[in-house]
Amino acid sequence: MNTVGEALKVLHPLVAKYLRKERMPHMACPGCGIGQVVHGTLLAIDELGLTPQNTVWVQGVGCSSRITYSTWMGDNVDAHHGRIFAVATGLKMARPDMNFILFTGDGDCAAIGGNHFIHACRRNLDVTAILFNNGIYGMTGGQVAPTSPVGAVTTTTPYGNIEDPFDMCQLAAAAGASYVARWKSTDFQPLVNSIKKGIQTKGLAFVEVLLQCPTNFGRYVLKTSQAQDVLKWIKEHSVSKKEAEKLSKEELAGKYLLGEFVYRPERTGIVERYQEFLKKQQKE
Amino acid sequence: MPAGIKPGKYFVQGDEAIAEGAIAAGCRFFAGYPITPSSETSEAMARRLPEVGGICLQMEDELASIHAVGAASVGGLKAMTISSGPGISLKLEGLGWGIKNEIPYVVVDIQRAGPSNGVATRVGQGDFYTVRYGSAGGNNCLIALSPKSTQEAFDLTIECFNLSEIFRCPVFLLSDETVGHTRELLVIPEESQLNVRKRIKPAVPPEQFVMYPLDTPGVINYPFPNIGEGYGICVSPYTHTSKGYASTAQEVQEKMARRLVFKITENSDKLVRVERQKMEDADFAVIAYGGNARPAVAAVDMAREKGMKVGFFRPIIVWPFPDGEVLQVAEKVRTILVCELNIDGQLSREVSRAAKGKAEVYHLGSGGVEPHLPAQIFNEVRRLYK
Amino acid sequence: MAITIIKDFCKGCGFCIDFCPKKVYEFSDEMNKKGYRLPRPVREEECTECGLCDLYCPDFAIFLEKTKKKARPKGKGDH
Numbered sequence: 001m002n003t004v005g006e007a008l009k010v011l012h013p014l015v016a017k018y019l020r021k022e023r024m025p026h027m028a029c030p031g032c033g034i035g036q037v038v039h040g041t042l043l044a045i046d047e048l049g050l051t052p053q054n055t056v057w058v059q060g061v062g063c064s065s066r067i068t069y070s071t072w073m074g075d076n077v078d079a080h081h082g083r084i085f086a087v088a089t090g091l092k093m094a095r096p097d098m099n100f101i102l103f104t105g106d107g108d109c110a111a112i113g114g115n116h117f118i119h120a121c122r123r124n125l126d127v128t129a130i131l132f133n134n135g136i137y138g139m140t141g142g143q144v145a146p147t148s149p150v151g152a153v154t155t156t157t158p159y160g161n162i163e164d165p166f167d168m169c170q171l172a173a174a175a176g177a178s179y180v181a182r183w184k185s186t187d188f189q190p191l192v193n194s195i196k197k198g199i200q201t202k203g204l205a206f207v208e209v210l211l212q213c214p215t216n217f218g219r220y221v222l223k224t225s226q227a228q229d230v231l232k233w234i235k236e237h238s239v240s241k242k243e244a245e246k247l248s249k250e251e252l253a254g255k256y257l258l259g260e261f262v263y264r265p266e267r268t269g270i271v272e273r274y275q276e277f278l279k280k281q282q283k284e
Numbered sequence: 285m286p287a288g289i290k291p292g293k294y295f296v297q298g299d300e301a302i303a304e305g306a307i308a309a310g311c312r313f314f315a316g317y318p319i320t321p322s323s324e325t326s327e328a329m330a331r332r333l334p335e336v337g338g339i340c341l342q343m344e345d346e347l348a349s350i351h352a353v354g355a356a357s358v359g360g361l362k363a364m365t366i367s368s369g370p371g372i373s374l375k376l377e378g379l380g381w382g383i384k385n386e387i388p389y390v391v392v393d394i395q396r397a398g399p400s401n402g403v404a405t406r407v408g409q410g411d412f413y414t415v416r417y418g419s420a421g422g423n424n425c426l427i428a429l430s431p432k433s434t435q436e437a438f439d440l441t442i443e444c445f446n447l448s449e450i451f452r453c454p455v456f457l458l459s460d461e462t463v464g465h466t467r468e469l470l471v472i473p474e475e476s477q478l479n480v481r482k483r484i485k486p487a488v489p490p491e492q493f494v495m496y497p498l499d500t501p502g503v504i505n506y507p508f509p510n511i512g513e514g515y516g517i518c519v520s521p522y523t524h525t526s527k528g529y530a531s532t533a534q535e536v537q538e539k540m541a542r543r544l545v546f547k548i549t550e551n552s553d554k555l556v557r558v559e560r561q562k563m564e565d566a567d568f569a570v571i572a573y574g575g576n577a578r579p580a581v582a583a584v585d586m587a588r589e590k591g592m593k594v595g596f597f598r599p600i601i602v603w604p605f606p607d608g609e610v611l612q613v614a615e616k617v618r619t620i621l622v623c624e625l626n627i628d629g630q631l632s633r634e635v636s637r638a639a640k641g642k643a644e645v646y647h648l649g650s651g652g653v654e655p656h657l658p659a660q661i662f663n664e665v666r667r668l669y670k
Numbered sequence: 671m672a673i674t675i676i677k678d679f680c681k682g683c684g685f686c687i688d689f690c691p692k693k694v695y696e697f698s699d700e701m702n703k704k705g706y707r708l709p710r711p712v713r714e715e716e717c718t719e720c721g722l723c724d725l726y727c728p729d730f731a732i733f734l735e736k737t738k739k740k741a742r743p744k745g746k747g748d749h
Contacts, residue, residue, distance in 0.1 A: 010676055012730035023529065025729050030681035030706065035728025056511050061521070070518040070529050075511040077358060078520040078530075080381055083351040086343065090352035091511065093339050094313060094359025098512050116351075119344040188725045227683055274339060281334045 014042040018052065023071045031227025033185035033211025034067045034132060040188060041101065041130065044195035055099040056091065060084040060113065063139045063213070064105025064132035082113030085120035088127050089270075096271050099199060100127040106145035107137050110166050114146075121175030124203040124269025128195065131168055131206065134213035135221070142216035149237075149254060152221045168208050173262045178203025178269070180262035184234055185211035187258070194260065203269045210234050210256055288336035289478070294470045298437040298463040301470045302392055303328035305441025306364050308472070309480055311390070312338035313356035313363040315349040320404040321461040322366045322394040329364075346371040350378030350391065354454075357382075357389045358519055360510040362445055362483070366392035368461075369411050370401055373418070379454055380419040383426070383544060385519045385528075386496060388448035388455075388483070388508060390441065391415075395460040395574070397625075397652030407461035407575060408652030409625035412634075415456045416603045423541035425548035427555060428456035428603040432577040434468045440600070446481040447555075451504050451547060458602060460625070462575025462655050483508055490515045498526045498539040502550035548604055557600040558609050562588060566595030568669055569613050569643075571635055572623040573599055576655050580623050583661035592669050602631075607638040614639035619668055623661050625652040672719060672735050673711050679731035682706035686723040686732055692716040695723065 015024055019042075028034045045055065052074030059065035061081035070076045079087040084102050092100055109117050109131050120127075136154055137143040144154040144161050147168065152161040172180045179201040181194040191209065198205025212218070212230035219225060222233055234256075241259040244252060288307040296304075302325050306314070314329040316322070326342065333340040339356070343349040349365045356363040367375060372393050382389060393415060397408035416426050427447055431437040441457055448455040486493045486507040495517055497503050509515035518528025523537050531537075548555070559577075562584060563569065572580035577598045587594040597613050599606050614620060620643050622632035632647035639645050648664050650656055673694075680702055686709050687695045694717050698710035709732075711717070724734045 010674060012676065012679075012724075012733045015730045025679040025681070025731070028728060031683035031685070032728055035730065036726065039725065039728075039730065052516065053514060054512070066530070069520060069522075070527075074516055076516075076518045076520075076528070077355065077511065078518070078522075079351060079355075080377055080521045083347065083378070083381075086348035086351035087355040089341070089343070089348070090313070090315065090355025090357075090363070091359045093341070093352075094356045094361045095512050115344055116348050119348070186726065227685070228688055270341075278334060278337055282337065 014039065014046065018042050018045065018073055019071045020073055026067045026071060028063065028067045029215045031212065031214040032063070033134070033213075034063060036185040037130065037132060037191070037209050037211060038068060040191045041195055043192045044199065047192070048196055048199055050099055050199070055101065058084050058088050058091065058100055058102045060104050060108035061139075062105035062108050062137065063134075065103050065108060066139060068103050082108050082111070083116060084108065085113060085116035085125070085129070089120065089123070089125055092125055092127055092271055093274065096126070096275060101199070102127055102129040103132065104129060105132045106134065106147040110146040110168055118171065118175040121172050121177040121204050121206070124176055124178055124267055126202055126204070126269055126271045128198040128205040128207070130195065131208040132211055133168065133208050134211050134217055136213055136217045138213050138216050142220045148221070154220050169206070169261050172204070172206040176204070176267070177206045177262060178264050178267050179205040181260040182208040182210070182256065182258050184238055184258065185209050186231065201263070201265050202272065203265070203267055210238060289472055289475055291472050291474045294472065295467055296434060296470050297324055297465055297467050298431065298434045298459060299324035299394065299465065300328045301434045301438040302366070302441050302457065302459070303332060304470070304472060305438040306390065306445070307332055307336060307338075308438070308478055309362065309442040309445035311362045311364050311445065312336065313353065313361040314338070314365065315341045315343045315352040315356070315363070316366050317343055317346050317349050317371060319368050319371045321396055321464045322368050322392065324464070325366045325392065325394075346374035347378055350375040351381070353389050354378060354382045354387050357387045358510055362389070364390040364392065366394065368394050368396045369398045369408065369414075372411055372414060376419045380421065381521050382454040383419060383424045384521065386452040386508070388452055390444045390448055390455055390457060392457040392459060394464040395458070403653050405461070406653040407625060407655055409460055409574060409576060410630070410652070411458065412602070412624070412630040415458055424544040426456065426603050427451060427453065427548065427601065428458045429557070429600060430458045430574045430602045431463055432574060432598070433463065434466065434470045437463055438470055438472065442478065442480065446479070449481045449483055451551070452506050452508050453547070456603070458574065460575045462578070466575070485509060485513070486515065494526045495528050496524070496526045496543065498536070498543045501539070501543040501546035504547065504551050552604050555601050555604055556606050556609060558606055559598040559600060561596040563595035563597060563613070563616070566593050567617050568592065568594045568619045568621070568665065569597050569617045570594060570621050570623060570661065570665065571597045571613075571631070573602055573631060576623055576625055579656045579658045580661055582658035583665060586658060586662040587665050587669070590666070592665065594665055594669070605634050605638065610635055610638035611640060611642065614642035617643050618670055619643060620645045621648055621661070621665060621668060622646065623648045623656050625650050625655065627651050672717065672737055673714065673723070674733050674735070675709065676731045677702045677708055679729045680706055680708050681729050682708065683728065684709070685726040685728070689722055689726045691720060691722065692718060
């Protein structure tokens with residue numbers, strides 16, 4: 001429970017403008033990257049002139065989603081674990097005029113929500129989805145995720161993870177998303193630019209963000225309690241597309257590629273197509 | 285945009301009547317996944333909804349369907365989904381979201397023989413308890429209506445939509461394959477003869493509006509603002525305060541549980557709909573619901589021809605269960621025979637409970653696939669009649 | 671003052687201290703209500719208003735009012 005209500009006389013301008021102050025400070029652990037990504041999202045929203053009246057935040061379950069629960073000053077629709085893409089489909093088809101920003105996580109998007117995610121990409125649903133990839137299940141205490149690196153020691157892989165992780169960007173691209181990008185939580189400028197570009201692109205915009213979970217990924221996988229160490233690990237294990245061109249296959253193994261991967265604004269999606277179809281129906 | 289209904293006489297399956305009922309009620313969003321014996325409704329909605337400017341989606345699975353339907357309702361549209369036993373099992377978590385956040389929509393179950401996949405194309409009545417208690421966590425009540433004919437499938441679907449708006453909750457149409465797949469007369473009246481409830485919107489500004497009236501648990505006909513209407517609504521799968529903020533406090537949990545239960549129980553007098561035939565002088569009652577009511581009525585007539593004073597009782601609103609009305613039957617007759625298409629005894633268990641020992645209650649069960657034959661029910665009545 | 675620290679939001683992660691290119695911040699001896707050790711600007715005159723503290727803080731506990739520049743800063747991770 002956040003109990004700082006009376007003391008909230010001075011606020012960060014973005015909080016004052018866009019978030020419910022009685023819900024702040026949010027409940028992320030010290031050093032967690034979620035707040036950084038939310039900050040980037042708010043900057044993108046601010047620069048594009050989106051408002052709480054025309055934008056809805058849709059969240060799932062897991063740290064990625066629950067941190068932002070009912071923080072947005074506008075409408076907040078929080079869905080069951082893994083179902084945000086199905087919920088977003090219903091919301092967007094009912095209100096195609098509104099903007100929808102989805103916050104999802106490793107379990108929510110890549111595990112239980114996998115099926116809904118790929119179908120939303122296939123339908124090119126006109127929403128912006130931000131995947132908080134911290135390589136582990138944070139809220140439930142540090143279990144392995146479909147995005148955890150091979151060898152990761154977690155509470156459900158105490159001897160080390162033997163499964164390969166998803167490349168969620170490749171999955172989104174193959175399934176049909178119009179815009180796909182990956183950044184680290186500390187790539188402030190490119191991240192904000194990507195979120196802006198995603199919001200402005202018709203179709204499903206998927207922005208994956210690698211971020212630090214000091215409490216679970218840090219402690220279990222990296223054996224550190226310092227968020228700064230996790231940030232360092234992420235930096236060492238990520239590489240830009242340009243840099244990747246100079247590296248061999250072996251050097252690239254286990255590294256995350258950063259950058260924009262897909263931008264196909266010409267690909268239409270279910271929302272526009274259905275509206276076109278209804279227009280035709282009414283004429284007949 | 286055309287109103288949607290096409291008045292006239294039709295010779296259609298119950299499944300199609302449900303689609304027409306939904307459109308007549310103002311349903312403009314449907315999401316489903318094909319599953320026998322409900323697919324005809326999905327197909328009818330796919331043909332008809334675009335004619336009235338509505339949205340019909342075949343989603344990737346049952347879960348996506350119910351979540352999209354709940355979301356579409358949050359988005360401002362009257363919405364419906366449909367399935368059968370195995371698909372209803374999948375939908376139960378999503379149903380919880382609708383119950384908890386007091387979202388109006390309609391879920392249709394065309395019951396088939398079970399358990400598990402059972403026999404896809406044949407009738408069963410095994411979901412009676414599932415729809416009521418299947419969504420985990422308890423702390424809620426549920427409304428379910430059950431038609432016995434194509435005409436009732438149309439009428440009760442409209443009633444389901446109305447009740448969902450009045451009580452601000454998902455409402456079940458608990459049907460079965462007998463009704464779903466039987467072709468018979470459907471009369472669709474003129475629009476002016478229909479009673480369709482509109483969604484209630486708040487009369488007060490956002491700062492004064494309480495999204496979830498936890499402090500007045502029995503209130504109904506309560507407004508339901510949607511996204512993009514300036515109310516900054518918060519919808520959450522977790523226990524939440526009246527504003528919609530997730531909470532772990534015991535008093536919030538208590539209030540929420542009471543709201544979701546009392547909303548229905550304190551208004552149960554408005555949720556009584558039963559059918560009685562030949563009960564005035566009866567000393568034996570046959571109870572059945574849905575498609576299985578039809579052979580039961582025929583059996584009662586056969587018994588009357590033999591001089592037995594047998595009557596028929598049918599719950600039409602099956603949840604909340606008509607305890608008072610069943611007790612009245614039990615106080616009147618010596619014996620009650622409950623005929624349902626399951627062996628484990630579900631309706632009969634509720635009847636036993638509500639009868640409070642005032643009459644002997646017997647269960648005539650069948651695993652399903654075929655509805656009871658009138659002769660089967662009649663033979664049992666004759667065996668038990670005193 | 672260009673730098674504002676919102677004490678009740680701080681979770682003592684130390685990012686502002688570690689990532690300020692001019693080492694403006696250090697941990698202070700003060701703790702907030704939740705027991706987190708607060709940062710404090712000790713070399714404010716060195717501040718170039720790059721805004722990295724504002725961006726790095728995951729808790730909206732620092733904000734920078736730009737008196738000198740108008741554009742948002744480019745961080746190290748830019749591509």
